[in-house]
Amino acid sequence: MGRYVARRLLQLIPVFIGTTFLIYLLVWALPGDPFAGKCGERPCPESFVAVMREKFNMDDPLFIQYGKYLLNLLQGDFGETFSGTSVGTLISNAYPVTIRLALIALLFEALIGVIAGILTGLRGRGFMDNLVLVSTLFLIAIPTFVTGYLVQTVFGLQLGWIAPTVSGNASWGELLAPGFVLASVSMAYVARLTRTSIAENKRADFVRTAVAKGQPQHRVVGVHLLRNSAIPVVTFLGTDLGALMGGAIVTEGIFNINGIGGLVFRSIARQEGTTVTGVVVLLVIVYLVMNLLVDLLYAVLDPRIRYD
Amino acid sequence: MRAGRRTAFVALPTAAALLLTACGGGDNGGDSAADPNSEVTVFTTEPENPLIPGGTNETGGGRVVDTIFSMLVRYDNEDASSVNEVAESIEADEDGRVFTITIKDDWKFHDGTDVTAQSFVDAWNWVAYAPNGALNASFFEKIEGYEDVHPEDEGAEPASETMSGLEVIDETTFQVTLSAPFAIFPETLGYSAYAPLPEAFFEDQEAWEAEPIGNGPFQFVSRIPDQEIKLARFEDYAGEQQPQIENLTYKVYQSLDAAYTAVVSNDLDVLDQIPVSALAGDAWQTDLEGRTLEVDLLLSYTLSFPLYDEVYEDVNLRRALSLAINREEMAEQIFFGNRLPAQSRVPAVLLDDPEGQCEYCDYDPERAKQLLAESGYTGDVGITYNSDGDHQQWVEAACNSIANTLEIGCNPEPVQTFNVQREIANAREFTTMYRTGWKADYPSIENFLTPLLRTGASSNDGDYSNPEVDAKLDEADQASSVEEATELYMEAERMINEDMPSIPVFDDKGQAGHSTRVENVHLNPLRTLDVLSLSLA
Numbered sequence: 001m002g003r004y005v006a007r008r009l010l011q012l013i014p015v016f017i018g019t020t021f022l023i024y025l026l027v028w029a030l031p032g033d034p035f036a037g038k039c040g041e042r043p044c045p046e047s048f049v050a051v052m053r054e055k056f057n058m059d060d061p062l063f064i065q066y067g068k069y070l071l072n073l074l075q076g077d078f079g080e081t082f083s084g085t086s087v088g089t090l091i092s093n094a095y096p097v098t099i100r101l102a103l104i105a106l107l108f109e110a111l112i113g114v115i116a117g118i119l120t121g122l123r124g125r126g127f128m129d130n131l132v133l134v135s136t137l138f139l140i141a142i143p144t145f146v147t148g149y150l151v152q153t154v155f156g157l158q159l160g161w162i163a164p165t166v167s168g169n170a171s172w173g174e175l176l177a178p179g180f181v182l183a184s185v186s187m188a189y190v191a192r193l194t195r196t197s198i199a200e201n202k203r204a205d206f207v208r209t210a211v212a213k214g215q216p217q218h219r220v221v222g223v224h225l226l227r228n229s230a231i232p233v234v235t236f237l238g239t240d241l242g243a244l245m246g247g248a249i250v251t252e253g254i255f256n257i258n259g260i261g262g263l264v265f266r267s268i269a270r271q272e273g274t275t276v277t278g279v280v281v282l283l284v285i286v287y288l289v290m291n292l293l294v295d296l297l298y299a300v301l302d303p304r305i306r307y308d
Numbered sequence: 309m310r311a312g313r314r315t316a317f318v319a320l321p322t323a324a325a326l327l328l329t330a331c332g333g334g335d336n337g338g339d340s341a342a343d344p345n346s347e348v349t350v351f352t353t354e355p356e357n358p359l360i361p362g363g364t365n366e367t368g369g370g371r372v373v374d375t376i377f378s379m380l381v382r383y384d385n386e387d388a389s390s391v392n393e394v395a396e397s398i399e400a401d402e403d404g405r406v407f408t409i410t411i412k413d414d415w416k417f418h419d420g421t422d423v424t425a426q427s428f429v430d431a432w433n434w435v436a437y438a439p440n441g442a443l444n445a446s447f448f449e450k451i452e453g454y455e456d457v458h459p460e461d462e463g464a465e466p467a468s469e470t471m472s473g474l475e476v477i478d479e480t481t482f483q484v485t486l487s488a489p490f491a492i493f494p495e496t497l498g499y500s501a502y503a504p505l506p507e508a509f510f511e512d513q514e515a516w517e518a519e520p521i522g523n524g525p526f527q528f529v530s531r532i533p534d535q536e537i538k539l540a541r542f543e544d545y546a547g548e549q550q551p552q553i554e555n556l557t558y559k560v561y562q563s564l565d566a567a568y569t570a571v572v573s574n575d576l577d578v579l580d581q582i583p584v585s586a587l588a589g590d591a592w593q594t595d596l597e598g599r600t601l602e603v604d605l606l607l608s609y610t611l612s613f614p615l616y617d618e619v620y621e622d623v624n625l626r627r628a629l630s631l632a633i634n635r636e637e638m639a640e641q642i643f644f645g646n647r648l649p650a651q652s653r654v655p656a657v658l659l660d661d662p663e664g665q666c667e668y669c670d671y672d673p674e675r676a677k678q679l680l681a682e683s684g685y686t687g688d689v690g691i692t693y694n695s696d697g698d699h700q701q702w703v704e705a706a707c708n709s710i711a712n713t714l715e716i717g718c719n720p721e722p723v724q725t726f727n728v729q730r731e732i733a734n735a736r737e738f739t740t741m742y743r744t745g746w747k748a749d750y751p752s753i754e755n756f757l758t759p760l761l762r763t764g765a766s767s768n769d770g771d772y773s774n775p776e777v778d779a780k781l782d783e784a785d786q787a788s789s790v791e792e793a794t795e796l797y798m799e800a801e802r803m804i805n806e807d808m809p810s811i812p813v814f815d816d817k818g819q820a821g822h823s824t825r826v827e828n829v830h831l832n833p834l835r836t837l838d839v840l841s842l843s844l845a
Contacts, residue, residue, distance in 0.1 A: 032727030036734060038356070039365055039443060041746055042759065042767040043734050046462045051441025083369075084358045084517060085533045093532060157573055165570040168535045168559075256566035258534050269696070270356070271727070 001299075004307040008292050012285070019284045020073075020277055024066050027273035034082070034271035052082065056274070069274060073281075079274035081267070087278045090263060095282065097170040098259035101251075102244040104172070104179030109187040110237055117194020117233075122221065124199060132195070136188035148181045148254035165256040178255040182248055186240050193236055197229040204228070227301050234301065238294035242287040246280075347555040348826055348844070350578040350837065351567045354534050354560050358517045361503035362435030362442040367835075370500065371580075372537055372558055375839050376418075376522035377503040378547060380409065380428075381494065385841075388606065388657065388751035388833040390495050393547065394423060394504070394523070396480070398497070404489035404786060410481045415546040417506040418527040425482035431505035433457065433470045444501035446766055447749075450493070452485045489786040491793040496750040525551045525840060534560055552828070552843035572596060574823040580837055582819040584698055587646050596821040604657045606748035606833045607816035608650060608756065611691060611706065613809060614738035615770045624683035626808040627668045629741070631676035632713035635669075635813060638705045646819060650812035654756045654801055655748075657815075657833050665798065666805040669812055673713045680714050688717035690740030694729040695722040699743055706813065733769040744769075744810065751833060753797040757781060761804055772809035 035049045052058075057065045072079060078087035116136075120129040139147075155177060156164030162177045201207060202225065210220045249261035260279050267275035298305045355369030364373050380395040392398070396410040415423035434440055436448040438458040448454055452473030457466045473485035486493065496502070504523060509516045520528050525547060526539035537558040541551050559576060561567035564583040570576035572595045586592040593600060611629075613620040620626060635649030648656065652665035659665065689710065693703045700722065707718035721740055723729050732738055746767075748755045759765050762781055763773040777800055784796030822829045827845045830838040 032725050033731050034727060036730035037726040041744055045445045047438035047445060048441040048443050083356050090533050152569060164573045165566050165575055253563040253566060256562050262562045
């Protein structure tokens with residue numbers, strides 16, 4: 001187990017270097033000179049362009065640029081934006097907000113999704129089952145920005161139950177509604193995954209054995225059935241956290257949340273390679289760590305899986 | 309195996325703890341000391357440059373710079389005429405080449421030091437000096453000695469650190485010598501590139517950038533990047549009108565739509581532009597009933613010709629294309645009347661009588677066909693535009709209008725970003741018409757002519773050149789008064805419109821909204837919010 005974790009952690013290093021380089025390369029390959037449009041319809045003074053290119057090592061060959069960036073990164077220096085703001089500051093402002101938003105969304109989809117899945121999976125083919133199937137189909141079909149504007153207009157502007165836009169602090173309470181919006185699509189997937197998984201395992205040998213042993217219903221469902229049905233759901237939830245963090249641009253834009261989705265989007269538009277790489281590197285780490293955790297959880301959930 | 313499972317159980321809470329502690333670090337905006345009722349919030353976007361007046365040229369940073377700095381002159385809310393602010397007087401000599409500027413003696417910077425003639429001269433020299441790489445350096449190119457501090461050749465060593473045309477006479481007086489007469493020079497001095505800088509800037513630029521010190525009505529308090537910039541009233545502000553509000557916070561919004569929702573729900577106090585989605589069907593007038601305003605802006609949209617491409621050499625083709633665009637219908641149907649059909653290349657606000665400035669700027673299908681026949685052109689035309697702005701709709705509409713009227717093909721040709729579009733413009737590689745827009749730096753007709761259309765001018769991307777126009781612009785520059793200069797510039801514009809080097813399409817209107825908490829919200833034609841008159845309701 002320990003060796004398995006160590007090996008997985010060591011694997012992070014090449015993945016880390018590879019992804020940072022790829023991202024750096026992609027931003028570098030964006031069409032257009034980042035300073036061509038910076039002065040509106042007039043060309044920027046050559047002196048300005050020269051100073052900026054020098055400052056951001058843009059005249060060096062790509063590999064040397066990347067090398068210099070990586071060297072600074074290893075010393076904990078994320079670099080600067082074109083406006084002279086430290087990327088480290090931007091990240092430390094935006095990440096906590098995004099993590100809060102993603103955790104709230106994850107909680108919503110886990111709670112509502114799993115409960116709906118269990119209820120329908122156990123009973124099957126009743127009114128409840130149809131209700132969940134139809135409503136999840138509905139949720140999957142509606143794009144997030146529609147749900148977002150709908151929630152904002154109805155609950156924020158018309159009913160006044162929530163603040164339509166989130167303040168700079170972005171406290172847990174304020175992020176409930178955006179978190180729900182963000183979770184809406186995945187919630188439907190979780191419900192369907194859980195339902196299918198439970199319906200399948202209901203007829204599995206170990207469940208029949210448990211029932212035959214005379215175990216009470218709640219133990220059969222709670223311990224035997226649920227735990228073994230949880231694997232696909234946990235896999236989905238684990239990777240979804242990463243997707244929720246990086247893919248919340250639309251929700252962030254609607255509710256004015258200062259998160260990393262918007263940060264990456266704006267940096268790409270400005271072709272600020274340092275910012276994009278810095279933010280995405282951390283996202284990659286989140287993905288990798290979540291994947292590792294999910295893999296470890298398999299061993300907890302299913303006694304047949306071992307890592308030695 | 310059991311040990312393995314226990315390790316996994318430990319891993320989860322540890323990861324959760326890591327995530328949760330990261331969340332704790334986020335509560336850094338909780339400045340509860342300021343009374344929330346005295347704070348007025350104003351929309352902005354994240355500044356794209358350090359907040360140095362000579363190094364900022366986009367609106368996000370411009371809003372902040374215009375609030376923490378006061379220039380020699382300011383522009384009136386209604387007609388954008390210039391009024392002395394820090395300047396006591398600006399006297400021109402007979403030729404209009406040497407200007408003696410006297411400043412009022414009671415102005416102070418936010419750190420308590422005096423605003424002196426030296427503060428202006430030092431600031432201007434700093435911005436112009438090439439190695440400092442300031443964005444607005446070219447605003448000083450008319451001053452004598454500019455080529456010594458900013459040589460044209462890239463990489464050449466500047467011969468001097470200061471411009472010979474700037475001379476401090478005493479504490480409150482300095483003299484500006486231009487390399488050629490320029491009658492309207494005093495009108496230009498309200499642009500932020502001409503702001504003074506305190507000594508603290510030159511002592512430690514990095515510290516100054518972290519906490520900018522200006523001489524304007526509000527001083528810098530704190531800033532959280534991508535979130536907000538807090539400003540507070542400067543108690544020693546020497547301007548005639550004192551600010552009415554105590555605290556002003558520029559709030560950074562992730563999207564214009566979010567800002568709009570915030571102002572509708574009274575969460576944001578001032579929003580100086582309205583998203584296109586809310587302009588549709590005039591929804592904003594209902595959403596923000598009784599708290600809207602609208603001003604005519606000094607911003608014009610044009611379609612430019614690459615005159616270096618022989619296809620567009622024929623003047624009759626250019627005139628025909630201009631006459632084929634139905635501006636009225638486009639303004640009404642696409643922008644719901646929130647843009648004005650252009651009557652000339654200078655926005656109507658700046659002209660007493662815009663009619664008669666441009667013979668070929670109306671929609672006249674008959675004449676358009678006739679001129680096209682005269683030109684003998686039978687091929688297709690295209691319009692290039694950048695697809696990262698809100699331009700697709702109107703460019704396509706203009707193309708349709710051209711195609712329907714002239715019965716030739718017209719292809720809208722999008723490029724990915726504004727950066728790409730500018731790269732093509734700088735390389736002179738357009739083969740079609742292309743979308744352009746020009747926002748005035750200072751409220752003068754000259755600003756819509758000289759930089760764009762004089763031979764070899766910095767933004768003359770189409771390589772338009774007409775010696776007679778150049779001579780007329782020279783004559784206007786040398787005029788003895790602003791009025792006389794204006795007349796001559798108008799004459800020059802009429803000459804340019806005959807040549808039609810670019811097609812004027814729209815003048816922009818600025819829409820703004822505010823919360824019920826504030827009143828006296830005014831924007832000037834440069835879309836600058838008047839922070840002095842702004843008050844709590």
